[in-house]
């Protein structure tokens with residue numbers, strides 16, 4: 001999927017504490033321990049034996065091994081992520097203000113969305129919450145609290161209460177009692193108690209900074225509680241924790257890299273098979289259905305985004321997802337598709353001639369893009385920023401297009417600016433749990449080992465550009481997913497053919513059938 005090239009995104013990653021108003025109370029006697037004891041009896045699961053709100057090693061051994069919370073990711077890794085988040089927030093705060101403070105970090109889960117009365121959309125968990133908890137249930141919330149010591153934090157999961165009627169319809173919920181063991185947290189309480197818990201925390205701890213993202217709420221229920229909490233007399237100092245979560249998510253662990261590789265393998269093979277299946281007269285919708293089927297049959301939960309399947313000049317519409325036209329004999333298809341595999345996304349674009357043979361003009365543009373992409377991937381040995389890669393792409397495309405005579409030497413406009421008219425989108429974004437991963441991380445920082453990025457040069461010849469007729473309407477993009485390592489870039493999507501000869505070969509396979 002392509003991302004807008006927005007220079008505003010470059011604005012500082014630095015966070016400044018927004019201090020709204022101080023009103024500290026330090027001497028209130030009511031302690032946390034008493035609060036939780038009050039509510040503890042409600043947490044126990046009286047309904048049944050062991051039933052959980054998500055797959056576990058005992059209920060789904062084909063997916064999850066002992067010690068893991070989600071496929072391939074250990075409980076201890078989730079605990080480390082929480083610890084590192086707390087450490088980075090504490091360190092940042094000490095940097096801003098030498099007086100050490102206590103911290104209260106609140107990360108809500110996603111909530112169920114409905115397409116119409118009682119008909120839910122497929123649920124997708126909030127990535128930040130999933131990254132820190134491993135919990136797949138909606139309408140829950142993770143709270144991390146600190147004392148003054150770096151190494152001492154307390155993780156509390158707030159879960160939906162057991163409810164036999166709801167569970168009859170929607171399936172089991174993880175009880176608070178089971179939650180502690182399943183997620184490796186210190187405590188679990190019903191989400192209905194969140195407001196009361198926060199109040200008790202402030203009464204017994206006084207001065208604390210609240211880390212909650214008021215600017216982009218993800219769950220209305222939790223957001224209402226948080227706004228009420230902010231309006232109480234206890235605390236008025238808050239900041240969003242999201243930048244800190246994204247900085248952690250930016251660098252993938254070995255387990256995450258394995259999942260990314262698998263996600264890329266599935267999408268690569270699915271796209272190659274879909275190219276083989278296609279032939280003139282097929283609809284964009286059938287191509288979409290084929291790639292969706294292939295990804296799911298290979299183990300992906302679903303596609304990572306609505307795919308672009310654009311025949312002919314529809315490829316000039318960067319986010320074309322109508323996918324409702326017939327692809328005719330002389331057209332190319334641009335398909336941008338990827339899948340989500342146990343929470344990790346792939347993102348690939350291939351462009352191929354529907355009849356299996358590029359025209360000479362299509363071949364010229366294709367080879368320009370393939371050469372540009374190859375050199376951009378090699379440039380990753382130098383650990384440039386994503387914005388550096390974009391600059392490099394524009395100058396490479398500019399030179400190529402000038403050599404082919406598609407753009408004339410201009411004395412008023414730089415070649416980079418002219419090339420930009422042929423490729424209006426950025427050449428790269430971070431990739432991970434989300435397709436446009438960790439969007440709060442700017443694209444002007446140098447890439448580092450452990451990051452996964454896309455490299456996706458494109459050329460779009462829309463009607464506003466003056467070029468020979470044979471080039472008009474063409475839209476080509478080649479997109480691959482690249483893991484950055486200390487030894488250089490690794491193409492995770494290498495199972496998806498991309499050379500001109502290989503593309504023509506697989507695109508020819510179904511022509512006579």
Ligand SMILES: [Mn+2]
Nearest residue numbers: 001002347454
């Ligand atoms: Mn992309």
